[in-house]
Amino acid sequence: MALLDVQNVRHCFSGLxxxxxxxxxxxxxxxxxIIGPNGAxxxxxxxxxxxxxxxxxxxIRFCGDSIxxxxxxxxxxxxxxxxxxxxxxFLRMTVLENVMVGRHIRTRQGFVSSALRLPGQIREEKAxxxxxxxxxxxxxxxxxxxxxxxxxSFGQRRMVELARALATEPKLLLLDEPxxxxxxxxxxxxxxxIATIRSKNxxxxxxxxxxxxxxxxSDEILVLHSGVPIAEGPPAxxxxxxxxVAVYLGGDFxxxxx
Amino acid sequence: MHKSRTTLTVISLAAIVVxxxxxxxxxxxxxxxxxxxxxxxxxxxxxxxxxxxxYAGQISLGHAAFFAMGGYTSAILTTTSxxxxxxxxxxxxxxxxxxxxxxxxxxxGQLVTVNPWAAFLMAMLLTAAVAFLIGYPALRxxxxxxxxxxxxxxxxxxxxxxxxxxxxxSDGVTGVPEWRICPGLVLGGxxxxxxxNYYLAWGVTLLVxxxxxxxxxxxxxxxxxxxxxxxxxxNAMGINTARFKLQAFVFSAVxxxxxxxxxxxxxxGIGPSExxxxxxxxxxxxxxxxxxxxxxxxxVVSTVLTFLSLRGYFGTYDHAVFGVILIAIISLAPxxxxxxxxxxxxxxxxxxxx
Numbered sequence: 001m002a003l004l005d006v007q008n009v010r011h012c013f014s015g016l017x018x019x020x021x022x023x024x025x026x027x028x029x030x031x032x033x034i035i036g037p038n039g040a041x042x043x044x045x046x047x048x049x050x051x052x053x054x055x056x057x058x059x060i061r062f063c064g065d066s067i068x069x070x071x072x073x074x075x076x077x078x079x080x081x082x083x084x085x086x087x088x089x090f091l092r093m094t095v096l097e098n099v100m101v102g103r104h105i106r107t108r109q110g111f112v113s114s115a116l117r118l119p120g121q122i123r124e125e126k127a128x129x130x131x132x133x134x135x136x137x138x139x140x141x142x143x144x145x146x147x148x149x150x151x152x153s154f155g156q157r158r159m160v161e162l163a164r165a166l167a168t169e170p171k172l173l174l175l176d177e178p179x180x181x182x183x184x185x186x187x188x189x190x191x192x193x194i195a196t197i198r199s200k201n202x203x204x205x206x207x208x209x210x211x212x213x214x215x216x217x218s219d220e221i222l223v224l225h226s227g228v229p230i231a232e233g234p235p236a237x238x239x240x241x242x243x244x245v246a247v248y249l250g251g252d253f254x255x256x257x258x
Numbered sequence: 259m260h261k262s263r264t265t266l267t268v269i270s271l272a273a274i275v276v277x278x279x280x281x282x283x284x285x286x287x288x289x290x291x292x293x294x295x296x297x298x299x300x301x302x303x304x305x306x307x308x309x310x311x312x313y314a315g316q317i318s319l320g321h322a323a324f325f326a327m328g329g330y331t332s333a334i335l336t337t338t339s340x341x342x343x344x345x346x347x348x349x350x351x352x353x354x355x356x357x358x359x360x361x362x363x364x365x366x367g368q369l370v371t372v373n374p375w376a377a378f379l380m381a382m383l384l385t386a387a388v389a390f391l392i393g394y395p396a397l398r399x400x401x402x403x404x405x406x407x408x409x410x411x412x413x414x415x416x417x418x419x420x421x422x423x424x425x426x427x428s429d430g431v432t433g434v435p436e437w438r439i440c441p442g443l444v445l446g447g448x449x450x451x452x453x454x455n456y457y458l459a460w461g462v463t464l465l466v467x468x469x470x471x472x473x474x475x476x477x478x479x480x481x482x483x484x485x486x487x488x489x490x491x492x493n494a495m496g497i498n499t500a501r502f503k504l505q506a507f508v509f510s511a512v513x514x515x516x517x518x519x520x521x522x523x524x525x526x527g528i529g530p531s532e533x534x535x536x537x538x539x540x541x542x543x544x545x546x547x548x549x550x551x552x553x554x555x556x557x558v559v560s561t562v563l564t565f566l567s568l569r570g571y572f573g574t575y576d577h578a579v580f581g582v583i584l585i586a587i588i589s590l591a592p593x594x595x596x597x598x599x600x601x602x603x604x605x606x607x608x609x610x611x612x
Contacts, residue, residue, distance in 0.1 A: 050494055076496035088491035090484045092551075100477075101484045105496035107477055111505055114476035115469040125476065168496060 001064060003028045003203050004049070004080075004172055009058030009068075011044060011227075018044045019227040022058070026172065026205055031198055033206040033214045036224035037247060042207040043085055045224070046176050049205075050082045051075035062172070077105050081170035083161045085177045085207075091150035095141060095160050098149050099132035102167025106131075135163040139193070155186045162193070172203045179210040191216050215239065223247070264471045267554060268464055275460045279453065290569075291456045292447075297564040298459035299521040302466050304544045304560040305553055306513030311542070312551035313474055314506045315486030316397065320408030321514045322537030323415035324385055328515025329522035329532060330419055331381035333431035335372035336523075338424075344370040361435060374437040374445075374523060381519050382512050389511035390504070397503040400489055404507065409535070416533040430529030437523040445523045455524060462520065463557070466513060470553050482506055483551070536577045543584040549594030559596075 002025035011019040019041045026032045034042050048055045051072040060068040062078055070078070081102075090098050107128055113121040136142045139159045144152060149160055158178060165173055175194075179187050187210065194217045198204060208214050214221065214235070221238045223231040231241040238244055282290045303325050310316050343349045344358045352358045357376040363369040372380075388411075396407040419425040426432070436446030444451055445458060473479050481502050484492040493499045522528040531537070544563060548556030563580075566572065572579040591598060 052490065052494070071498075072490070072493040073496050073498050076494060082494055084491065084494075088488045088494075090487035090491070092487055093480065093483055097480055097483075101480050101492070101495050101497070104477065104481060109477050111473065111478055111509060114478045115473045117472045117476075121476065128477065164495065 002026060003030075003063060004205065005059075005061040006045075006049070007059045007061075009045070009048060009055045009060065011041075011048060011053075012056045017227060019048070019055075019224075021228055022224070024222050024229065024232060026203060028171075028203055029198070029201065030219045031194065031204045031206060031217050033208060033218040033221045034224060035208065035211075035214055035221060039226070040224040041227040042224055043176060044227075046082065046174050046205075046207060049075075050080060050174060076168060079169075079171035080174065081165040081168040081172075082174035083158070083165050083176055083178060085180065087154075087157050087161060089149040089157055089160055089164075092148060094146050095149050095152070096129070096132055096136065096145040098160055099135050099163045099167050100128050102135070102164040103128045103131055105168055132163075132167055135167045138166075138196075139163045154181045155183065158182060158186075166197065166202070170202060172205060173197065175204060175206045175208070177207055177209060179208055179213050187213065264468060264475075267471070268468055271464055271467070271557075272460075275457070275464075279456055283453075288449075288452065291452050293565050293568040294561075295452075295456050295459040295524060296521060296568055297561045298463040299517045299524070300564045301557050301560040302463055302517035302520075303514045303541050304548070304556050305463075305466050305470055306510035306517075307541050308545050308548065308550070308553050308556040309470055309474070309482070310506055310510045311545050312549070312553075312556075313479060313482040313486060314503050315482075316503055316507060317402060317405040317542065318408045318507065318510070319405050319535070319538045319542065320392070320412035320415075321511070321541045322535070323408075323412040323533050324389065324511040324514035325518035325537070326415060326419060326528065326530075326533035327385050327388065328381045328518035329528040330425055330431065330518075331384055331515075332374065332377040332519040333434045333522050333528050334424060335377035335380060336374055336435055337371060337431055337433050339369050339371065341368075341370045363433075371435070374435070378516070378519050381515055385515035386508050386512050389508045393504045393507040393511075397507060398500045404503075408538075412533070412535050412538050416530060416535065419533050420530040425530075428530060430527055431522075432527035434522055434526050434528070436526075445520065447524050447526050459520070459524070467553060467557060474551075474553065478502070486551075536580075539584065540577070540580040543580045543587070546587045547583055547594060549596045552594060552596065555594060555596045 004026040007023050009019055009022040022045060034045065036042055047053055049060060051067070051070045051074065054069040058068070059066060062080060065078065067075055067078055090101065107124050109121040109124050133142065133145065136145055139162060141156065141159055141163060144156065149157065152160065158181070162178070179190055182190065191213055194204060206214070206218065218235055220233065221235055222229055223238060223244050225247050230243045230247065231238050278294065279291065282288050303321055307318060307321050310318055340358055344353055349358065356373055358370050359373045360368055360370055392407050392411050393404065396403040420428060436444050438444050443454060443458060445455060481492065481497045484495070484497065485499050485502060489499055518532065544560040545556050548559040567576055587594065
């Protein structure tokens with residue numbers, strides 16, 4: 001059974017058809033990439049899978065359960081975490097606090113126990129802090145743990161977002177253009193980080209424009225064009241697909257990409 | 259680390275509270291304590307609002323109404339005579355439970371009213387229910403829907419207490435009895451136990467401060483702050499944002515009602531001006547001057563300004579002063595005046611040290 005099973009998803013933004021006939025699966029342990037020109041609907045697809053808005057029609061199943069129409073926090077609790085293309089850190093909180101928010105769904109202390117600092121709350125707080133610190137160390141961010149996230153460089157912010165998403169212990173991680181805005185050295189590091197995450201049994205769905213990264217890390221690639229899948233398969237196959245080449249190098253499809 | 263910081267803060271504040279009392283005693287100006295007691299109760303409203311505005315990022319323009327709701331509910335329940343009801347079967351049971359108590363009225367007659375504890379509890383429950391009903395629809399949406407809903411609610415409450423016979427119309431409710439908290443401690447306005455009431459008021463206020471400091475430095479506090487910084491990302495991290503905003507709002511409304519209830523017993527009554535929109539705006543201004551997400555700043559600023567206001571230093575411009583403060587903060591120092599000062603002080607000490 002596929003971990004994520006997307007069937008015939010269609011989405012309209014008040015009349016504008018953003019996605020249509022989108023069907024694909026992500027198998028457990030895979031790195032699957034979604035590519036396509038700007039406006040192809042990649043981020044829309046991410047937003048639908050992560051519950052930011054429901055699909056107009058179609059089904060989305062995760063571990064066999066339907067997740068179409070769930071709210072983002074419910075999707076997160078099912079085991080899907082994500083990063084954002086334009087970064088969405090909590091800028092006035094410290095790096096450590098940002099990652100501790102990622103532990104939210106794995107912890108449970110509420111208003112009363114927190115206000116009274118009951119023993120269970122103190123224990124859980126300590127465990128949260130330690131778990132978050134481990135994530136930071138893995139991504140080389142331990143030194144900036146107590147710095148406000150807003151004062152970090154762009155590349156570091158991307159890493160904090162990744163640490164925050166991983167802190168939720170997801171089964172499936174959605175990465176929305178993780179390489180954009182990174183410098184060459186940081187991009188090279190990213191491929192290694194993706195490999196490490198994968199080795200910990202986290203399945204990855206990746207949206208990315210950087211083709212060398214996509215070709216490097218992906219097991220399978222889905223190509224979207226104007227909201228419709230036009231090709232799917234292993235990197236070598238997709239690279240030589242005539243439609244894909246036409247979309248990227250200009251050709252019959254080029255005028256429809258807006 | 260956090261715990262010791264909270265402890266240090268509270269010990270320092272407790273020391274200031276004691277010093278102020280000793281100073282007023284030595285200077286023979288113990289009547290200042292009356293306004294300090296009132297300022298403490300008003301500050302509880304500001305502390306609660308600070309949680310909603312500064313941490314959860316939601317604006318409530320109805321906190322005066324929640325304050326009044328707490329005050330009026332307990333005032334009405336503890337002054338209305340339930341003599342007839344107390345004679346019925348259910349009334350006898352309530353009497354047995356201590357909900358109804360007999361006391362002498364001003365003219366020596368017997369009066370059956372609701373026990374202040376029970377009235378307090380009912381006021382809290384009522385306020386929580388009302389805050390839930392207002393907050394539930396408004397907080398499911400993003401944006402400033404709560405501000406609009408609470409503004410409307412505040413205006414309605416003001417009109418109701420002003421226009422209703424049972425709330426004493428424009429006179430409000432008077433003759434609210436003293437509240438025997440425990441043997442030797444009476445919450446009431448008589449000068450004979452003014453000092454005890456001063457410590458009671460400030461003890462409660464510092465307790466609320468500790469609870470809120472604990473809260474904002476916990477999982478719940480981080481969830482609220484993350485909603486403020488990025489609601490969508492917070493939701494994507496698994497935080498039920500609507501629920502947390504609602505919980506913070508209801509908690510804050512209940513704190514305001516508790517403050518209203520306590521102050522009503524201290525003052526022996528409550529009037530409709532407590533429910534006015536200008537009062538709500540005043541609380542918002544005090545949270546803003548305190549630095550929004552700064553509980554300690556909110557408490558200090560609120561105490562000082564409320565004290566000055568109650569002593570009449572702002573004269574007929576009382577409401578205008580708070581309006582001007584709000585405008586000045588928003589245009590000159592949106593993060594509150596304390597932050598630039600703190601940054602300047604930090605820079606000064608670093609330069610000196612380096």
